[in-house]
Amino acid sequence: MKANCWMGRNTVEVQEVPDPTILNAHDAVVRVTSTAICGSDLHLYDGYIPTMKKGDILGHEFMGEVVEVGPEVRKLRVGDRVVVPFPIACGACGACEHGMYSVCENSNPNAGMAEKLMGHSPAGIFGYSHMLGGYPGGQAEYARVPFADVGPIKIEDDLPDEQVLFLSDILPTGWMGAEMCDIKPGDVIAVWGAGPVGQFAIASAFLMGAERVISIDRFPYRLQKAERAGAETLDYEKVDVLDALRDMTAGRGPDACIDAVGMEAHHPAGVAHAYDRARQATRMETDRPHALREAIMSCRNGGIVSVIGVYGGLIDKFPMGSLMNRSLTMRSGQCHVQRYLKPLLGRIRNGDIDPSFVISHRMRLQDAPRAYEMFKNKQDECNKIVLTP
DSSP, X not given: OEEEEEEETTEEEEEEXXXXXXXXXXXXXXXXXXXXXXXXXXXXHTTOSSSOOTTEEOOSEEEEEEEEEOTTOOSOOTTOEEEEOSEEOOSSSHHHHTTOGGXXXXXXXXXXXXXXXXXXXXXXXXXXXXXXXXXXXXXXXXXXXXXXXXXOXXXXXXXXXXXXXXXXXXXXXXXXXXXXXXXXXXXXXXXXXXXXXXXXXXXXXXXXXXXXXXXXXXXXXXXXXXXXXXXXXXXXXXXXXXXXXXXXXXXXXXXXXXXXXXXXXXXXXXXHHHHHHHHHHTTSOSOBOHHHHHHHHHSOTTOEEEEOSOOOSOOSSOOHHHHHHTTOEEEEOSOOHHXXXXXXXXXXXXXXXXXXXXXXXXXXXXXXXXXXXXXXXXXXXXXXXXXXX
16 A cells, blocks of 8 residues: 655655554554644654654544454444544553543553653554554555544544544644633633644634633734634734733733644744754754743633643753742643544534634645645645545
8 A cells, every 4th residue: 555654854755565454353444535644743754753763654633434344343344434533542441441542551562662751651643653652654545443443433424524534633632722721701712823723722712612712823824714713813923922912811811821832832032942943953852842831921820721732752941930839730631532522523513613624735645745845834825734545
């Protein structure tokens, strides 16, 4: 089959690779009909996530048709149309029993690698380094899906792929980011990053009852999308974000702040950005946390900082004094996608949200190298790319 493979920093290639096979009685094999490039894929592309190997198949946002099932799979049949969550979860461990699927205790066969960096291991993830399981991803013609009775959700109506594909990751991630804010009527929520996850966080915050949502980014076309969703916007290259948020909230700050940026945050000030870039390049810190620092400093006293942007390891100059002395609460996590699949599918069916609004480009799998460059460099106002094999 054809698959998009990581070949080194800033290099991917579509190659012929062996077809996936059933390796465990609980596996299924899915013929991929749609897949997408996620912002967190760029952390792999840019070489900031360790334990990648040349030839690894990328992609954790995908859906398709079941073409084979293992003998112990009970809920899926050949021909079923499914969306596959990005975290791989067993459904039976203590974490899964509590709905915390992205920290499944059994799905990462390389847990020891993750423990060296993180203390404990999260779940395995499709196409996201050997530290997180070494599972081949879904930017391919076919994919093996472990624990097939736990992850995939069947799509049993005529909703097109583009309306349900993002149940695999970014729609539930944006929803969870807003949910962690404990939104109450009248709340003001600030969202750093107006990419697809940030846009879903904005939409989710409004659906949960936020009175105002403020979107922070620098790309005009992304800020325009946020405005069309009802958000107020700040271009952080034109204003001091902390001062602007104080002015917009009568000096208090937002009730909750969502970091939908993560480890490769951009800073408008030359010295600060250069500092983080230099420390990241020399591996003295793995992540550039400017958005996270700013979210903490901006949040009102006693407020919540919700972190859904991906971080990989260690950061420098973390404002712990602000977090502790101002009674802030920080919540974070890779999304527990399986928890949200049915409720969010119901909202799509009801017309509460049409996730396809984030798509800007549709390309073929064979064009993945060009797609990654477009996505990374925001060429042609690139917001979200869907690939079809």
